[in-house]
Amino acid sequence: MKIKNQLVLILASFAIILSLNGCATVPPKETFPTYNLNGATYYPLIALCEAKGISWQYDTFTRVVILEKDAYKVSLKAGDNLVLVGQRAMLLNYPVDIYAGTIVVPDKFKTQVIDVLFKEVSVPAQRLAAFPVSTVIQKVVIDAGHGGNDPGAIGRTGLKEKDVNLDIARRLALLLRSEGVEVVMTRSNDRFIPLNTRVKISNHSRSDIFVSIHSNANRVRSLNGFEVYYVAISRNDARRALFASRNANLNLDNASFAGNSLELRAILWDMLYAYDRAESIQLARSICRSVDSNLDVRVIGAKDARYEVLREARIPAVLVETGFLSNYNEERMLKNSAYRQKVAESIMEGIRDYAQALASTEVAKQ
Numbered sequence: 261m262k263i264k265n266q267l268v269l270i271l272a273s274f275a276i277i278l279s280l281n282g283c284a285t286v287p288p289k290e291t292f293p294t295y296n297l298n299g300a301t302y303y304p305l306i307a308l309c310e311a312k313g314i315s316w317q318y319d320t321f322t323r324v325v326i327l328e329k330d331a332y333k334v335s336l337k338a339g340d341n342l343v344l345v346g347q348r349a350m351l352l353n354y355p356v357d358i359y360a361g362t363i364v365v366p367d368k369f370k371t372q373v374i375d376v377l378f379k380e381v382s383v384p385a386q387r388l389a390a391f392p393v394s395t396v397i398q399k400v401v402i403d404a405g406h407g408g409n410d411p412g413a414i415g416r417t418g419l420k421e422k423d424v425n426l427d428i429a430r431r432l433a434l435l436l437r438s439e440g441v442e443v444v445m446t447r448s449n450d451r452f453i454p455l456n457t458r459v460k461i462s463n464h465s466r467s468d469i470f471v472s473i474h475s476n477a478n479r480v481r482s483l484n485g486f487e488v489y490y491v492a493i494s495r496n497d498a499r500r501a502l503f504a505s506r507n508a509n510l511n512l513d514n515a516s517f518a519g520n521s522l523e524l525r526a527i528l529w530d531m532l533y534a535y536d537r538a539e540s541i542q543l544a545r546s547i548c549r550s551v552d553s554n555l556d557v558r559v560i561g562a563k564d565a566r567y568e569v570l571r572e573a574r575i576p577a578v579l580v581e582t583g584f585l586s587n588y589n590e591e592r593m594l595k596n597s598a599y600r601q602k603v604a605e606s607i608m609e610g611i612r613d614y615a616q617a618l619a620s621t622e623v624a625k626q
């Protein structure tokens with residue numbers, strides 16, 4: 261993932277922040293000067309803010325501007341056409357720029373954000389388009405658990421986990437592909453794939469995230485709920501993160517460098533692993549939140565685990581347990597294709613929220 265090292269960069273940028281603060285104290289103006297840059301009309305941002313009573317903050321180091329008024333917050337960055345409006349991202353047709361020593365914004369930003377958001381009757385953020393997953397996540401591995409002669413859990417009425425997993429995996433693949441995300445499936449039909457093969461497929465695919473789909477079973481038949489696992493870790497995360505932060509500029513793909521010493525290579529993998537683990541937790545939590553708000557099901561939560569498919573993954577990886585086939589009610593629900601579609605859609609929304617959070621961190625970083 262291109263934003264692998266963002267954590268470190270954020271830490272670095274926190275160290276040197278020179279920020280200017282602005283408040284709306286100047287009386288409103290009726291007209292603004294405009295500039296013509298690259299064939300587009302631009303407005304001076306600070307003048308717009310002062311006229312509308314919007315408070316603004318500009319970080320000269322990251323070149324990020326944050327606008328706030330009432331419940332609304334907008335983040336934008338000089339040189340970039342990605343703008344975050346509340347929790348949603350939007351793309352401008354021209355980038356925010358600096359001209360004649362001041363920050364200028366293209367007219368689309370004025371008409372579609374400033375004029376719409378920052379006035380008496382505000383438009384709720386939900387009415388803006390959903391964040392496009394493919395701006396951050398280009399490729400996803402979907403792993404339908406079990407298959408072939410390995411049925412996984414079997415419900416009381418005979419529903420097999422391998423079939424539920426595959427169906428939800430296919431539905432999720434369809435949703436992702438419909439948004440331009442490339443999908444690699446470890447299996448797309450009913451066949452047995454060993455765990456290490458699943459891991460190999462994942463690690464060789466150069467994907468951004470790995471999502472394994474399962475359904476649960478327990479001898480306690482009353483047990484029910486949805487849970488998401490991320491990889492467990494035994495060694496000291498804090499030390500690893502500290503090491504990682506000091507070595508942000510190492511190129512992990514540089515095999516000749518890593519090949520110098522086995523020990524060094526192990527450390528490099530550990531670093532990569534630590535980043536991915538933090539992201540795995542974020543992804544797991546996003547999926548849980550989405551399921552909690554979209555499905556009528558008990559959300560057990562995000563937990564750590566030592567599943568082989570997760571432990572060996574070199575990218576953010578989660579394992580979703582969509583429900584308990586051993587529970588009468590959940591087996592009945594998972595038997596229903598409309599419900600399986602809703603499960604896939606909820607996972608999709610969780611991935612979207614995760615992608616959006618990454619995008620906003622990236623904007624903050626720059």
Ligand SMILES: [Zn+2]
Pocket residue numbers: 405406412413421474475
């Ligand atoms: Zn399973």
